[in-house]
Structure formats: C-alpha cells, structure tokens
Amino acid sequence: MASSSSTKNIVIIGAGFAGLATFNALSPKLAPKKYDDTNLILITSRPFFTHLPATLRMLVTAEGKLEEQVLMPFPEKPKGKGEIITGTVVRIQPASSSGDEANPTTVGGLVVLEDGKEIPYSILVLATGTTWSGMLNFANSKEEITQHANEWREKFSEAKSIVLAGGGAVGVELAGEIKDYWPDKSVTIVNGQNLLFTDVYPDKWRKAVADQLKQINVELVLEDHIDNAEIHDGQVETRKGKKISTDLVVPTWGGKANTQLVADSFGAETLTKQGLVEVEKTLQVRNHPRVFAVGDIISWSEQKQAAKCGAHATTVATNILSLVDEKVAATEYKGSMEAILVSLGKNRGSAFLNTLWGVVLGSWFVKAVKSKGLMIEMMRGQYGLGKW
Template structure:
C-alpha cells in the first residue's frame, strides 16, 4: 500500500513527538491544507511520553501510569490531517540549494521534506532511559520498581527536578528507606531560582528524612551489589542502590553530524528569534534542544509551537517569517510525593507556593488528565 505522504506533494516533516514536536504538529494540522502539503511526524515511539509521570511510574505501580501516561498520538492530528511514521532518523541531508532536503530513516527510507522541524528532545539516564515500545517500557518500570523495593539505602546522583521528585516518590512508598541526594551545587535545583525557594525545597524533603551531600559529585556508578559509593571528595555513603537523576542531555547527535555549524559546544541547536536555524531557512527547532537561554520546560513549548506554525505558514506563502520568540518567565512546579511540593513563579517579586498548591495542581495526578486531553484523549 502506498504511503500517504508519498503522493508527490511537499512534506512538512517534524522530527520528535515530545512536548514540542507534538504541539507543532497539532498547530500545523489545524491550518495546513492537506490538498497542498503532507504533514509527517517521525518518532521512534508510537505514543507520547508524559515525562513528569515517568518518575513516579518507575518507582511504584500506584496509579498504573503505564496505562495512562504513554498516550497514543493518532488524535493529535486535527481532522486526521497528518501521518505518524514510527522510526528513527539517522541523518538529515539538506538540498544544495537550501530548498528542502531528505531525512534518512534507520529502515533506509528517504523521507523528502520541504520544511523540517527539529524537536528531538532530551536523552535521560538511569530509570528514565526508557525503551521504545510499551511492552518493553512496562517491563523496564517493573524492574526498577523491584530494585527500589529491595534496596535499603538509595543515593540519587543529581539534585535537580528529577532527583527532587524521585526522592519524594521513594519516601511515599517507603517512608523509612534511607535516601540521600548528592548535588554538585550548594543547594537543590540551580541559580535560576532564588535561594529562599531552593532552601524551601530542601526543607520539604528534610522533613521526610531525605539527606543531602552538597558541593560534591559521584563520578562513576558502583558495580551492582556494592554496599557503598564514594564521592569525588572522598565521602563514603552507604548505598545498595545508586540512581543517576541528573537532567537530560539534548538529543542532537544526528543534527550535529548532518548539519555543519548547527549545534553549539553544549550540544544545543542554534536558533534565530524566528526559531529557524542560521543558514538553514527551511529548518526550524523547538523544545529542549534549542540554545535559547531559559530553563527547558514543556510548559513553554506551546508558545514555540504556535510561533513555528505561523512562521511555516508565512514561508509556504513566499513571505519571510515574522514571528519572533520572546523568552518566558521562569516557573517551576515540583512534587514531593502525592501530597506536597513547591512552586515558583518568576513574576512580580517572585511568587512561592507550597504543598497545597503543588498537591492541587500536579502532585496528586501529575497532570495526566490535562495532557491526555490536549492529545485528544
């Protein structure tokens, strides 16, 4: 059977179905004329991964998040305007005249594009290094749940949002289990957020018995079966389970290899204010991979998606993209298990909210219902 996007029409291709890519596709599917263009979404998974729920999913079976937070993508195309291709991109080949190019898939298929949107997201480690099928992901989650259950003393390597939220999840399931966070900074999170907010997050976890080692690092994970781990400064910590909880790294390797000069020294894709790549006018980028100097958070990506969809519409009409991205205020909403957490809103004097707000907005349900609704479920 012929592929729906192999009909001779120009393809608008979006690489990555995460928080940025899925939103770009949704926005484009509302306005793109299917009689003139094909909209194609490429991802290694046939579903959307709601990452904030994955931290809880790999710790506990409570809520059966594997059934609700891995969300099919079929209804994300408005009026069915678009095609999902499940596959891995291995390279990008721009045309010599800059008018488009091809995406090469691991299957060998060459997928032509008139316009390309890069939204390849982040690559995580440890329990969040998820497989690419639901069956394997469920098995993976069960394996990690078993590891947490059997452990007596857990060390979390990294005190950003992932480490903070995982500590809270562990304490929910096993209140007496020893949990230590090792963080290279002098407090949790980073200096984007004021010291009073960061200190409050520390206090919230201290009340639950979480311990901390600040201004230190763990450079190598111990072999399975070890009973301790030693930090860079020589501190020996009791640990029969050491879990990397550092933030993700930008998933830009094929972009770096395919598009000379497109990726900076930090692995981020360089973008202009119109979210186009300098020197590649028919390629846009969004989400975690961009070099925009702001915290990478899914709540910011609908604005990027709307902008990109508008600029693509202009480009297809023979006009220069005019919409320019403006950085958004910094906000963060953290869970501390199902019953607590903290929030910061970087507006006015810097608004800090506590357990009641986090519980109401995120901690209890992890926004699963809202995200499912945004994807048509």
C-alpha cells in the first residue's frame, strides 16, 4: 500500500520526552479548522510515559511505590488535535521508490505496526530514543516493570558490597541512591577515566562530585575497567588486576541509539558510525525532507538529555507546520545550553550550568529542583500527564 497525496497524517514514532513534546507542541497548533484534513498520530510501544530520571530510585527502593509515579498515563484527550496509539513500528516504507521523495509537499510513506496494521504518513517524526540493557531495560507493561523493579530492590537490599561499573550520571546517581538507603553498604564505582563524567563538563565540577561521593563513603577506582562482571570467590577483577570484594556488580554504562528501524527502512547511510540519525539543522533527516528526528537519536553534538528534547520538539513542530502550509522548513535548531543536575540520594547533589563563567551549584539547589521529588510533578505538569 502506497501513500497518496490526499494522505495528511503526521506520524510520530515514540512517546518518550522528545516524541511526546513534539506531539504536545503540534496538537494545539493543528486544532484550527483549516487543518481539518491533517491528523496527528503518536505511536508508542509503551502505553504510558516513563520518566527515566526517576527510575534509579524506583529500582533501589519500594518506598513510596515510585512505579506509580514514574510511569505516567498519557492524557485521555490531548489539548488540541491528535491520538495516541499503542503499538510498535516494525517497518517504515518511504515512498522514495516512486522517485519523488524530494517533493516537499505531497510524498510520505507508511509505517507498519507489529500487528500488521499500516498507517500512512505525509510527515514522519522519529523519536525512538535509547535502548538500555540490564537494570534499565524496561518492558512495556506496568506489571512487568514493577516485577523488574522488585527484583532489583531485592538484589540491592541483599547485597553487602556493590560494585558499579561506570562513573557517568547513571553510576554516580545510583551510588547516591544506594548510600541514601543503606549508608553502611560498601559501594565502589570503577571508572575508566581519572575523573567522573565526560570532559564536556569542567574538571573542577567533576572533582567536586567525586568529593561529594567520598563524603558518603563511596569508593572510587579510577582509570580502570570492569570487563567481566562475573564474581569469583566473592571478588570481581578489574582490567588492571585489582580484586574488589563484592556480591553484586552492576554495569551502568550508556545505552545505544534505538535506530535499527531507521537503518532498515532508510538505509545504513542515514546513520552515523555511532548509530545516530544524520540530521540537518532543521532536524530533517538528511535526504528525507519529510522525515524529522528528535531526542537521543539525533547526530547533534550535545549530551543526550531529556532537557534537550523541548527545544528539538519546538524546532520540529515549527518546521512541520511550514510543510503543512506548503512552505519551506527553515527553522534551525540552535543547540541547547549544557547543564547537568546530579542527585546523590534525596538530599545531596551537584549541578553544573554552562552559562556565564560556568556555574556550579550545590546540594541546596539540586535537592530543591531534583533530588527530593525527582522532578515527577514538574514533568507531569509540563507534559500534561495523568495519575493512575
């Protein structure tokens, strides 16, 4: 089935921070009568929103039944136009084979869902995010995620000595959460570099976070790696041969761009070597003017963060409206300020904002904005999400 010029579906794949923000930005704008022939469709594998920044505490403790808050139902009715469909897109069929993909006003394609359903698109937004393994590999039902969280809560509760492989944001925040609940458990972070995080952030701040971790008795093993997480005789061995006593080793390193679908559908040349989607400054996918990409999957040189997704979404929403109005998509993404807020449990943390001379803020700030409530209410309000 090929799309026709009468098809006016704007289809978004993925309802994480970026996909949902794009949907929310477009929904009221497409409400006026002049857009009656245009539909807005958000397709999501998971029938609820997952507030990933709060998931580490959810995995560590059953206190507060965080799964009830971290997983948020989508609104029953959007503020403007649009519908949210649960399903997984398994294939995208661009109309490029007909040779007129370059026509910016009429040509789209179709997406195929797991159950075989086909949905034509006039304009497509890719927002498929990151795939994680292990602890952060969440299933698509609330029951399965709750079960998964219960298993990890038990592992953390039973372990006496925990080794976290990787000293990025996930490893550092996880160490803080564990220490908050069990100050007497031994927690060690093994990190490849001599400083935590990436060098996007200044050394001064990276050292300040290391100092905060030492204050709560987190051990740091720097310039070393855990290549094999297996425990032998109550110990794990690092690449340099250091043996650390432990009964639980948790890999915390990065996820992978969830872009296999994009490569399979649009060709491997659509992706960078790192598996990110090559985009123009307008966030149009290179050589595919009616396809946009947002969120973690884009080839923009910036830290992959939920905080960046709002700016991606407004850029793309403006450009999509231009295409719908048969104008040129000319709005460019200008990049976002690098900023990071790292929680170390409920009351501690550190922030770096790359503004002015580079602003470092301490526990009082991070506690107020993030650590205490994990930005749950803020996200619910900002994204128009519901409660169970």
